[in-house]
Amino acid sequence: MGDFEPNDLDRRIWAEELDAFVPAKVFDVHTHIYRWAFNINPDKETGPYAASIGKHFPEVTKELADAVDAAMMPGRQIERLGFPFPFAGKCDFEASNIYVAAEMEKAQDSAALMMVHPGMNEGDILETLRRTGAIGLKPYLVYATNGDPPEASITDFLPEHQIALADRLGLIVMMHISKRKAISDPDNISEIRRLSEKYPRVRWILAHCARSYSSWAIEKAAASLRGLPNVWYDTSTVCESDALDALYTGVGVDRVMYGSDDMIGPVRGKYIAFGYAWAFLSDSNHSLNLGHCDSRMTYIRYEQLRAMKRGARQLGLTEQQRNALFHDTARDLVDAARADVRAYMGS
Structure with missing residues (x-):
């Protein structure tokens, strides 16, 4: 397993910068269990991820997720929304969905999403939801049917008949936006607006600040997205404070929730933005001359938490807003979705 035990650098960052910022109760709305x-x-x-999660975190249980949280966010009570890891190409969907549901069932206050691909029909999805108790769907762009996943529309990997089912049940949909312009792409903006209005009972979570790893994408989109009553955002692995600031001020901090993207969060490094691009920087993929400073890298999760804190400076978050950002908004969202799914399944 990966070495996620904090060193002296990590402990200093936690003690000096993060301990006072992270509340006692945390709901992680974006955890991969696989x-x-x-x-x-x-x-x-x-292939992809072999050198990262394949090597360091090949089996993620509820217990491992708890151990990582205890090491990185000591003293916090953690609940989570878990879902499978979307392996590109060939993936065992059935085993993935059964596994994550079993792991999340160990924690009364946590919940699971089922991973879907465009070929699943209504019967497939309903059977899995009944079997697993999942409260939502996790589509992913690598399963898009358009022949060019990086430029996929939402309905290329989450067809509208699946969205209609999610609307009927009141499901959460964890959406990783595609297209090279991310959420700023006019087609993405218009599609989110259309789908959220046509299917008002779907609870959309736009992952990674609507895939805004820097501020430019959400700055362009926020005015068109602000006020949509069934759209939320998670902060998972976004490490640039300007992106978080643009999200908080653009759509409202009350629509934003903490997510870790584990087991990506315990990896050391940082997602960096430049121009209209972003990339993962680690201690093994650069040739920077860092002899002038402490060159060690901390966890992606700590870089994300730093960005969440610094991005909120101009807002001056109240204690109530911090509690909502880290726990209450997600708790309410998950509880409402669970109640709707149970009511439907019991009918």
Whole structure:
């Protein structure tokens, strides 16, 4: 397993910068619970994620997630929304969905989403929801049917018949926006507006600040998205404070929720933005001359928490707003979705 035990640098950052910022109760709305064995691509050991989660976190249980949280956010009570890892190409969807549901069932206050692909029909999804108790859907752009996933529309990987079912049940949909312009793409903006208005009972979560790893994308989109009553955002792995500031001020901090993207969060490094691009920087993928400073890297999660804190400076978050950002908004969202799903399944 990966080495997630904090060193002296991590402990200093936590004590001096983060301990007073993170409330006692945390709801992590973006956690991947999976087994590397569910990646059934024949070239998986040389493919994407082999050197990261495949090597360091090949099996994520509820207990491992708890241990990571205890090490990185000591003294906090953690609840979470868990869902599978979307392995590109060939993925064992059935095993993934059964596994995450079983792990989340160990924690009374946590919940699971089922991973979906465009080929699933209503019967497939309903059967899995009944079998697992999941309260929402996790689509992903790598399963898009348009032939070019980086430029996929939402309905290329979450077809509208699945969205209609989510509306009927009141499901959460964890959406990782595609397209190179991310949420600022006019088609993404118009599609989110159309779908949220046509299907008002779907509870959309736009992951990674609506995939705004820097401020430019959400700055362009926020005015069109602000006020949509069934759209929320998570902060997972966004490490630039300007992006968080643009999100808080653009759509309202009351629509934003903490997410870790574990087991990405315990990796050391940072997602950096430049121009209209962003990339992951680690201690093994750069040739920077860092002899003038302490060159060690801390966790992605700490860089994200730093950005969440610094991005909120001009707002001056109250204690109530911090509690909502880290826990209360997600708790209310999950509880409402769970109640709606249970009512439907019981009918």
